[in-house]
Amino acid sequence: MSRSSIVDLLTGDVREVAPRLLGCRIRTRFDDVVTEVELTEVEAYAGDEDPASHAYRGMTRRNVAMFGPRGTLYVYRSYGIHWCMNIVTGGDGIPHAVLLRGGRPIRGRPAMEARRGRADRLTDGPGKLTEALGVTGAHDHTSVLTGPVRLLDALRAPPAVEATPRIGVSKAADEPWRWVVRD
């Protein structure tokens, strides 16, 4: 089965799509400053089937973007301080999404260091990754297919991945819906 487009990449059950995103890239371009990472850590959130999802109880002011088309970015504020980013996979009003939790910088490292205010631990957490890429609430509801925050296919063969329970959730804490690139 071959992949013909990024939309195809995002099509399917969110628990199949999420691990498939490992090795793919997120590239942002703001005022001609380009930063790019290769994804190494993701989590799946399965809407009304998933008590840990922000969309478990339906649409709220915060989570509207999750009900948008496949490829919509859902950016929310975490613990009052950080921004975290998801890519919507459900489409058709189905609020399934993949939380981007970590990556490896492959382009624009100086800009990432400037945004993070340090030179180490640039992208090894959802808040850090989002900050390094310059993504904020202003980008909520934009599309990773056409917007300033772009999802790009992997440059090489898919990496070996490993499934674990999700981080920091209290509901459905046993579901192994977090995937990381195996070291």
Next chain:
DNA sequence: ACGAGGATGCTCT
């Protein structure tokens, strides 16, 4: 290596 605690603000009950 690991754990505790603080910063900080918004969402939903």
Next chain:
DNA sequence: GAGCATCCTCGTC
């Protein structure tokens, strides 16, 4: 008013 899909610093071992 409670509870966060977190991060950082500073203790201690």
